[in-house]
Amino acid sequence: MKKLLKWPSFMLVLIFSLVLSGCSTGTDTPSASGGGDAEAKGTIEQIKERGKLIAGVKYDTKLFGLKDPASGNVEGFDIDIAKALAKQILGDETKVELKEVTSKTRIPMLQNGDIDIIIATMTITDERKEQVDFSDVYFEAGQSLLVKNDSAITGLESLSGVKVLAVKGSTSAQNIREKAPDAEVLEFDNYQDAFTALKAGKGEALTTDNIILIGMQQTDNSFQLVGGNFTSEPYGMAIRKGDTAFVEEVNTLLKSMQDSGEYDTLHEKWLGAKPE
Numbered sequence: 001m002k003k004l005l006k007w008p009s010f011m012l013v014l015i016f017s018l019v020l021s022g023c024s025t026g027t028d029t030p031s032a033s034g035g036g037d038a039e040a041k042g043t044i045e046q047i048k049e050r051g052k053l054i055a056g057v058k059y060d061t062k063l064f065g066l067k068d069p070a071s072g073n074v075e076g077f078d079i080d081i082a083k084a085l086a087k088q089i090l091g092d093e094t095k096v097e098l099k100e101v102t103s104k105t106r107i108p109m110l111q112n113g114d115i116d117i118i119i120a121t122m123t124i125t126d127e128r129k130e131q132v133d134f135s136d137v138y139f140e141a142g143q144s145l146l147v148k149n150d151s152a153i154t155g156l157e158s159l160s161g162v163k164v165l166a167v168k169g170s171t172s173a174q175n176i177r178e179k180a181p182d183a184e185v186l187e188f189d190n191y192q193d194a195f196t197a198l199k200a201g202k203g204e205a206l207t208t209d210n211i212i213l214i215g216m217q218q219t220d221n222s223f224q225l226v227g228g229n230f231t232s233e234p235y236g237m238a239i240r241k242g243d244t245a246f247v248e249e250v251n252t253l254l255k256s257m258q259d260s261g262e263y264d265t266l267h268e269k270w271l272g273a274k275p276e
């Protein structure tokens, strides 16, 4: 009797997996063509012809890419790396145009050709690797939570029913839904809007990379980080898919910055200490 029953379920599993594999072949084929890769060749040549590097950077992220409204200058760790790249390719660190990207606009802007490279607190993920190529890791961050100093929230375990603020297109918005499924996630276009909303009490916690939260906390010490780092966020620079020469150029830069000590100097300048 038992034996007889096993057959139908076995058949069901077989049919189900055949259907599934059929479906995935159907969806894989069109996306494998990728689209948007036609301009993958020659970013370095384009930069040289144009006489400047166009880097997509954040304007609202203290420590990595922040625009000072008074001077109009954009400053941070990512910005200094963009300048070093301009120096390596064009022999002049001032030959760089810094264009604002957000977490949501950065990949489309790279694919459209609006920018040559994304240097913008961007985590290397397998999902993103389907759309862009990445340099080697140049910074290791981890996702955390920013709350009021007197908040009862101590970490992921206290987020049930809590309004958590995040930014559209970030890994943080995706991760928090997995790690705290009972939280209510509200998404904003950029970090400035998300932090303004936190200050206005529109949510009880803001989640993103620890280093971005530290930058916010430095501007308002009535907030603190809690819950430790609950993800790993290795930052990479993103390049149009297939442009391996440019990826190599960027990796050469990272290596020479590390060998010369320039990387450590930048780390200390923006983050207060040399890397561990």
Ligand code: GLU
Pocket: 103, 120, 121, 122, 123, 167, 169, 170, 171, 172, 208, 209, 233
């Ligand atoms: N590193 C995370 C990400 O790439 C969060 C920071 C950001 O939104 O840029 O999504």
